[in-house]
Amino acid sequence: MSMKVAVVGAGGRMGGEAVKAVNAAADMELVAQLRRDDPLESILDAGATHVVDLSVPDATERNVRFAVAHGLHAVVGTTGWSAEKLESLRELLATTPGVGVLIAPNFALGSVLASAFAAKASRYFESVEIVELHHPDKVDAPSGTAARTAELIGAAREEAGVPASPDATQSDPLGARGAVVDGVHVHSVRLRGLVAHQEVLLGGPGEQLTLRHDSYDRASFMPGVLLGLREVSTRPGLTHGLDGYLDLGL
Amino acid sequence: MSMKVAVVGAGGRMGGEAVKAVNAAADMELVAQLRRDDPLESILDAGATHVVDLSVPDATERNVRFAVAHGLHAVVGTTGWSAEKLESLRELLATTPGVGVLIAPNFALGSVLASAFAAKASRYFESVEIVELHHPDKVDAPSGTAARTAELIGAAREEAGVPASPDATQSDPLGARGAVVDGVHVHSVRLRGLVAHQEVLLGGPGEQLTLRHDSYDRASFMPGVLLGLREVSTRPGLTHGLDGYLDLGL
Amino acid sequence: MSMKVAVVGAGGRMGGEAVKAVNAAADMELVAQLRRDDPLESILDAGATHVVDLSVPDATERNVRFAVAHGLHAVVGTTGWSAEKLESLRELLATTPGVGVLIAPNFALGSVLASAFAAKASRYFESVEIVELHHPDKVDAPSGTAARTAELIGAAREEAGVPASPDATQSDPLGARGAVVDGVHVHSVRLRGLVAHQEVLLGGPGEQLTLRHDSYDRASFMPGVLLGLREVSTRPGLTHGLDGYLDLGL
């Protein structure tokens, strides 16, 4: 019997991709597509057991709480979940045993894996730096993903007692060495034609390890969303971050 | 108090690197360097507690059994350990509690990590292929490391029930699609100027993950040898493969 | 005064991109869009001075001859131009002085530049190999672009008297060394998520030069089409290949 899925935020670009992905999945049935201002009750009328929320920051909390209150599992890609909102959701989930929610800022499996691998590997190498590359219409640098990867690496190296990456630079009048986030140099390239790309470069005596992720389009998030849908009912309570669902023990 | 290390096979190229690395390590003391035909007893005379064996295939078993019989820990990079020799060593170790031996075909941390990451990631992607690149004096293709990586990937995907990588190729008269090892396409590039390099390419809808390892010289094995020396006394019995010593739980 | 452009084959995917690109160009005016079976006379009625032909192989010759016969310049991306058809077009152009036609199998500037650079550089390196990477729905290997690049490299090296790339391979039971085209090894990778990518790897003692081209979507052809439109009236007669329009003298 296939899983009955409602997509909330189906009018947005990510939501539209999710509609296509659920429709294409043999083990799922798309029973409802909600756009802005559609009543949440239609999720119940359609008989959904799972909700994918890809709406907007000011609606996502209400959508997810509605789902949980009615015993539905939820997979959430919308941003805007503050620590307070997460804590409040955890309290609600404590009253609804068996219901699972996955909230993830990033559903690209390759990106999540690359960050986890980078943190793990970084304790075994003298040097580590990050180069992130995006289209030139991006307004901020470095990217949020690069900053988070640097934080994970910085924490892993501190825990393992690894000293700072060696750097003999004495003269850098123009700032070519880039940003430093938690002790990790981060470089931001902006280039027409690119989408979203990141390289973590790790170096030791006589060797280099490079972990590169290329994201070409929004479709890259859908395998992670489908994986979340297939697993969420077996993981009651709140999971924050897709890495919690990946079997990364090696 | 520093660890007292004897290097066996100190006259070879890898052994010479190990002599340099142990000398440079603040927490180790090099107490003996043995070359071909030097008596093994000099290891005991020098008061060594740890032995690094980087000798030759027809001497390594005798060297390691000598060390174990005298209660010394051993880190071994020499090839030639058949399943029978390993089993016989395990039996000897059962009679010497507290003694540890690490035998590893590859001490390059980056290479070991890259293979482990590749196997782990491969169950989350539709497609996976390997490109290995070496200097043009290499006589065999594909490289042993690439073949082993393909086996690890093949096993991981089979266990996870991942279908074969998609491939619509109908016409390939010249063999451009390369070798297939355990269901994984492997491509061997030979180029003057290169040393030893490997890329594992993983692809899914709209995204790509690339794991690349570059080995520039023999020095790349030494951080792994030193890590082995520092850990071997805490891991009694036989460990085969450096990955057993790496904290890869993620 | 802006150039008046007619797009023939506007109903196809490439034609649709051309319509968008011409509309977006400040120095051009799109005066006609022809789909299959639209009468060619509408080009004249609209007052076009330039024609972009992105139709189908069995229509392109008729379309281009019509344009030339009426004194219009043409930029042509449709395939199917045999040596005989090209020769016949040259004869027609000899009777219409001042009219220019550009027929190019590949309008991606980066791809054309990469191939030209590769051929030029290949005479200065001992070793050269090609890796091409495409989506897994491609039915032939190696790609046409890779085969043409190998031919250009083979010819350049033969002319310069460069010996074959060194290769000590003695054992390659599974064909990991890939295809050989005009003395150049070519490797074909197929991976979900990719579009069309090519690397030319050149190696000499202690150094490597890599020329990589990534084609992410059809839009990559449009700068080349616009460049062709802007130049075609200054280059009377037939030009075959976009490289003829690029200033590659260094």
Place this chain on the structure above:
Amino acid sequence: MSMKVAVVGAGGRMGGEAVKAVNAAADMELVAQLRRDDPLESILDAGATHVVDLSVPDATERNVRFAVAHGLHAVVGTTGWSAEKLESLRELLATTPGVGVLIAPNFALGSVLASAFAAKASRYFESVEIVELHHPDKVDAPSGTAARTAELIGAAREEAGVPASPDATQSDPLGARGAVVDGVHVHSVRLRGLVAHQEVLLGGPGEQLTLRHDSYDRASFMPGVLLGLREVSTRPGLTHGLDGYLDLGL
């Protein structure tokens, strides 16, 4: 009959490589090796017709003028040639017709080709940035090669009337966007295990062109030195930069 070569500065690391390279070249004979304070007259005594100068900045001018004054051709890799010294050498060469001198700051063929290709290609792309990667003992950033490449690109784009690379960055508090040299963003990575590497990234709608050069060791300069020796007698007067000897017309 083989060319008779004297190496001046044979005691240095580059000079030592040149001694090996000349000895290995079938068409050359090494007739003299001069170290610091060896008398220059020994070049004449040995019957040399060509001099390779890889000495030190404060000796190179005297060495080269001595060679030219005695009718010998010279290939020079030593730094320290100011505009005044070059002009003075040009005047001397005007009095010794038929004598050729090549002074090049960089003899790595791949690096010289990559810079030339980058400048040429940069006029056809919207965006261009440079990433250079070196070992962590380097004291300055960006590298001299990267700065020169940026200057060549900046000049080529200005001449062709190409606007600045698009960049919507509004927020970059930590300087992740790196240095800007002649309008080109330059990023400097420092990593243990690396030697000297550079990537020029060019981007346009839907496509990317990447030109990467890897320099693994000093041997990479020798093919350029040998090329210089073989050509210098046919190019009388002063040539500055190895690109003057490469056939880069495409």
